[in-house]
Amino acid sequence: MTDRELQQKSVQLRKKLLKYIYQAKAGHTGGSLSCIDILNVLYNRVLNIDPDDFKNPDRDRYIQSKGHSVEALFVTLADRGFFPESDLETLCQYQSHYIGHPTKKVRGVEQNTGALGHGLPICVGESLAAKMDHKSHRIFTLLGDGELPEGSNWEAMLIAAHYKLDNLYAILDYNKQQITGSNQEVMNTEPIKDKVEAFGWSVKEVDGHDLKALEDVLNNGPFAEGKPNFIIAHTIKGKGISYMEGVLKWHHGVPNEELYAQAQKELDDLELAL
Amino acid sequence: MDVQVKETKELVMGKPNLEVFSATLQDLAAGDQDIIVVTSDSRGSGKLVPFGQKYPKQMVEVGIVEQNLVGVAAGLASAGKKVFAVSPACFLTARALEQIKNDVAYSDNPVKLIGISAGVSYGALGTTHHSLHDYAVCRAINNLMVVAPADNVETEQSIRLAAALDRPIYIRFGKKPMPFLHAEDQTFEFGKARMITDGKDLAIIGTGETVHPALLAAQQLEAQYGIKTSVVSMHTIKPLDTELLDKLSARGCPILTVEEHMVHGGLGEACASYLFQKGCTNKFRIMGIPDEYTVTGSQVEIFDHYGISAPGITSVALDLLDGNFRMVKK
Numbered sequence: 001m002t003d004r005e006l007q008q009k010s011v012q013l014r015k016k017l018l019k020y021i022y023q024a025k026a027g028h029t030g031g032s033l034s035c036i037d038i039l040n041v042l043y044n045r046v047l048n049i050d051p052d053d054f055k056n057p058d059r060d061r062y063i064q065s066k067g068h069s070v071e072a073l074f075v076t077l078a079d080r081g082f083f084p085e086s087d088l089e090t091l092c093q094y095q096s097h098y099i100g101h102p103t104k105k106v107r108g109v110e111q112n113t114g115a116l117g118h119g120l121p122i123c124v125g126e127s128l129a130a131k132m133d134h135k136s137h138r139i140f141t142l143l144g145d146g147e148l149p150e151g152s153n154w155e156a157m158l159i160a161a162h163y164k165l166d167n168l169y170a171i172l173d174y175n176k177q178q179i180t181g182s183n184q185e186v187m188n189t190e191p192i193k194d195k196v197e198a199f200g201w202s203v204k205e206v207d208g209h210d211l212k213a214l215e216d217v218l219n220n221g222p223f224a225e226g227k228p229n230f231i232i233a234h235t236i237k238g239k240g241i242s243y244m245e246g247v248l249k250w251h252h253g254v255p256n257e258e259l260y261a262q263a264q265k266e267l268d269d270l271e272l273a274l
Numbered sequence: 275m276d277v278q279v280k281e282t283k284e285l286v287m288g289k290p291n292l293e294v295f296s297a298t299l300q301d302l303a304a305g306d307q308d309i310i311v312v313t314s315d316s317r318g319s320g321k322l323v324p325f326g327q328k329y330p331k332q333m334v335e336v337g338i339v340e341q342n343l344v345g346v347a348a349g350l351a352s353a354g355k356k357v358f359a360v361s362p363a364c365f366l367t368a369r370a371l372e373q374i375k376n377d378v379a380y381s382d383n384p385v386k387l388i389g390i391s392a393g394v395s396y397g398a399l400g401t402t403h404h405s406l407h408d409y410a411v412c413r414a415i416n417n418l419m420v421v422a423p424a425d426n427v428e429t430e431q432s433i434r435l436a437a438a439l440d441r442p443i444y445i446r447f448g449k450k451p452m453p454f455l456h457a458e459d460q461t462f463e464f465g466k467a468r469m470i471t472d473g474k475d476l477a478i479i480g481t482g483e484t485v486h487p488a489l490l491a492a493q494q495l496e497a498q499y500g501i502k503t504s505v506v507s508m509h510t511i512k513p514l515d516t517e518l519l520d521k522l523s524a525r526g527c528p529i530l531t532v533e534e535h536m537v538h539g540g541l542g543e544a545c546a547s548y549l550f551q552k553g554c555t556n557k558f559r560i561m562g563i564p565d566e567y568t569v570t571g572s573q574v575e576i577f578d579h580y581g582i583s584a585p586g587i588t589s590v591a592l593d594l595l596d597g598n599f600r601m602v603k604k
Contacts, residue, residue, distance in 0.1 A: 057354065104381065111352065112381040115372055121342045122377055125349020128334060132310075132355075151372075155339040159346060162337075 001044060003054045004274060006211055009079070010040045011271040014240045015264060016075040016085070023094040026100060030237040030250040033071035034175040035142060038233055039076040039272045041214040042140060051081040054108060060137050060150050063110045065119020066144030066173060067101040068252075074106065075097060082108030117150025120170055121141065127168040127228075131137070138221070140169045146178030148189050153198065157228075161200025166222035169229045170201075173208065175237035179251050192232060201230045207235030241266060285453035285489075288426040292390055292449045296321040298433040299358065303329045309437060310334060310355045314343040319449075320360045320390050340365045344373035348383040356386070356426040356437050363389025363405035363446045364396070366432055371411060378442045379417045386436045389446035392422070393483065393534030394563070397572040405446065406563050408483055410539025411511050412444045419443040419464060422482030422534075425455045428509050431462035439464075448483050448534075450573060455485060455507065469514035475599075476591055477522040477529045481508045481541045483573075485573040488520025491587035500602040501595065511541050516548055528557035529593040532582055537562040557594050561587065 001009070013036050015174070021027030043049075047060040064073050071091070080087040083106065090096035097105040101114030113119055119141040127139045143153065160168050172192070180186050193203045202223035206213050214233065221229045237251070238244025241263045244253075255263055288294075290463065301426055303309040303325065312334045317326050326333045334350070336343050342360055347359035366389050367374065378385045378564065389408060393538070396403035412420045421436075421443060423429040429447055436443050443464075455470050462468070467479075473496070480488035485507045492503035504522060508531075522529060528550070531542035542560030561582060569579045577583050581590065592599065 097369025111348075111383075112376060115376050117341075118345060118373065118377055121373070122349040122352065122381075124342070125346040125351070126353050127349075128346065129350050129353030129355055132331065133353075151340075152341045152345060155336075155342040156345070159336050159339070159342055163334075 003212065006040065006044060007274050008271055009044065010037050010211065011240070011267050011274070013040055013072070013075050013079060015267045018255070018260065018263055019218050020075065020088045020091045021071055021254055023089070025254050026092050027071045027254065028068040028098065028252045029254065030177070030244060031069040031144065031173065031175065033067065033239045033241065033244065034235040034237045035066070035069050035173040036072045036076070037209045037211060038142060038171055038173065038214060039072050041211050043080045044074050044269040045215045046218045047140070048137065051108065054082070058135060058137050061110055061123070061139045063119045063123050063141050064102050064113055065116070065141050066147060067113035069144070072100055073109070077106070077108040080108070114141055116144070116147035120153050120156040123168055123170070124160050124165065127160065127165040128163055130167055131163070136182035138167050138169060140171065143170055143172050145172060145174050145183050145189065147175060148172065148192070149187050157196065157199040157201060160228040164226040165228045166224070166226055169218065169221060171231045171233055174232050175235045177237045177246070177248055177251065181248065196230045198235065200227060201226040203230045203232065205232045205234065208235035211240055227242065240270065282352045283291055285455070286573050287451055290449045290451050291423060291426060291429040291447035292321050294426045294429045294432055295365060295388065295447065296325060298430045300325050300328060302434065302437050303332050306356065307332065308354065308356050310350055310357045312336060312343055312347045312350070312357060314338050314340050314361045314365070316361050316390065319362065322360065339374050344370040344385070344387070345377050347385045348373065348377035348381060351383040351385045358386045358388050359391060360388040362403065363392035363408050364403050367405060367408040367411055367444070374412070374418070375415050379415045382417060383442065384440050385442055386439070387442070387444040389444060391449050392446035393448060394568060394573050394576045395448035395450070397576065398570050400570070401567050406536040408444070408446060409420045409511050409533070409535045412542065413539065413544060417442060418512070419510065421445045421510050423509050424480070424482055424485035424507040425452045427456065427460070428452065428462060428468070428507065433511070435462070435464060446482065448573065452483065452484060455489060464567070465513045465515055467509065467518045468507045470505040470507055471503060473504050474525055474527060475502045476527050476595060477504040478532060478587065478591065479506045479508050479541065479545060480532045481511055482534055484534050487577065487583050487587055488532050490541055490584035491591060494584055494588050495557040495591055498559065498602060499592070499599040501591070501599050502593070508541060511544060514544055514548060519545060519548055520552070523552070523554040523556050526556060528559070528591070530559045530561065530587070530591055530594060532561040532587060534582065535562050537564060559594055561590060572604060576578060
């Protein structure tokens, strides 16, 4: 896949996730749009995974801690060939496996998540097991900035540093907004870099919508031998849709018919311009 | 009813179940590098210091972070390790309840959750250190087995079976020495209760450390009143051995449950829920810790205070039998 095709895929994945949120009349729109570029790069340029051999013990792991952005994960997995995209027509419908959070009933999903502050501790366990077994696969998680205050995250950071888990990569989808308002207003977590470094991690900052920069950071670890890796990916909530970018109501807002058509048109135009 | 109780039969005293747990784990780890113990600064209270010395690479210390004890254990189990997450039952099943519910049970990571110093084992340390809610909360979580072994034999077998089990389980026990309740060669399987004695007049169903006083009461009931009692160790509280409950119920005898747990949501209510929905009309009584902050005392003193003792159980049993017995000797 060329770099241009990867960029086009980011737009296509945005179109898809909006389509399924629109159809289901439910979803976490803003956060899915802020992290979709990260997922695109992970699944197409970083993770050593094979949809036909998904349970291979040497595969890289991706566990999505911010489970509510499940639409981004589902469209990425479908695009990568884990299941037919048509399955997503049932998203959030009665008796569907495709619920509003990641579930292992969906092929390709590593863990059931949704409650916040759970992904990183599980990844610490996975990373410890890999070290015990002298395996070289990497373990990735995606954290939301709203869930960062959860104490379990900071407990996990202590443990990861204590055991020198440099095979662990925590990516923060730093769109700087959560359901009630900005992180600053709800619970200030800054200075994040200083805090995480003080917990013994190696931290890099990156533009979370710059595919090349993401790929370079995620594929060039560990950043420091013996230190777990933390990536602050600066993102924009609702990225790609003019009327959604940085607007709080799109945290889990669903567009009406007119706004949905506008969003798809903007993305069509963006794709053509690439 | 005031009842004088004398022990009629000496039971052979064993070790604390905690020590049996630790010794069994060492035995298992000797032949299996995938046996991993995760502790939250609890290796001393878990009698796991020798394990850590002998198998340092198979012990993961996470510090006092119970939520991560369980979350990290889930990740290790997901990667194929046979993980025993060990912490005092009070903290394990309260502080880390969301991790138990989501990361272990819901994600189906086969962690062996080990609640040590369970029930009121910590005695006078008080309510913060008692786990009288753990059966209730764990029973209410899908895909989680709940086990309380009564004696050393049941403890060793539980740990051995748990090591090979491919699904989540919660096992809890205390720290005082427990007598042997039955022969070592009896088969043991989860979900299959053990009849310690078989008598048709009355059934006493205990679990964990309450099976012992139940057995003492049964001995006294027979010695003093000629009452033949079935004493059952319902070591697996979920899934319940409903086959045995059916058998006991069919006898028409009173059924008495005894547990080291609040009377709400534990063994007694589990049995009652099953039996009464089946239409059983047996007289039925739940004994346990009432819905109050426990009296200050040692485990034995607390047991005695609430009647979880040979005289207490005997008294309730006679009340349930409602005069359908006669004194055979004083």
